[in-house]
Amino acid sequence: MKKIALATLLVASLFGADHVINQKGKTFIPHEVTVKVGDTLTFLNSDPFAHNTYTDDEANEFDIGMQASGTKKTVTIKAPGQFSVECAIHPNMLLEVTAK
Ligand SMILES: [Cu+2]
Incomplete structure (x- = not known):
């Protein structure tokens, strides 16, 4: 499974753009982003405590779980x-994503 995840990540990094979303002061920065299918969102935790970023969107559902301070997902x-x-x-905390 790890190899598949890595391959997916490599393909995305070859063909899609990466958008860095900072988490600082309990805020997503930026708080809205427009992306293309195949792009990646990299969540950076700049707060001194954990976050748990997720979406319930059916097509793009993810839950990155407990994200420690200073880490990227x-x-x-x-x-x-x-x-x-x-x-x-x-x-x-709220981030609005438009995916085209
Ligand atoms: Cu949080």
Whole structure:
């Protein structure tokens, strides 16, 4: 499974753009992003505590789990649409994604 995930990541990095979303002060920076299918979102945690970023969007569903301070996690955009990304720990955090 790890090899498949790595291969997916490599393909995405070859053909899609990466968009870095910082998490700082319990805020996604930027708080909205427009991407293409195949692009990646890299979530950087610049806060001194954990976040748990996820979306319930059916086509692009992901839950990166507990993300420690100072770490990065990357997800790939799989389908077009508009959806919200939230944090399971901090309900006021909101990122609006438009995927084309
Ligand atoms: Cu959070």
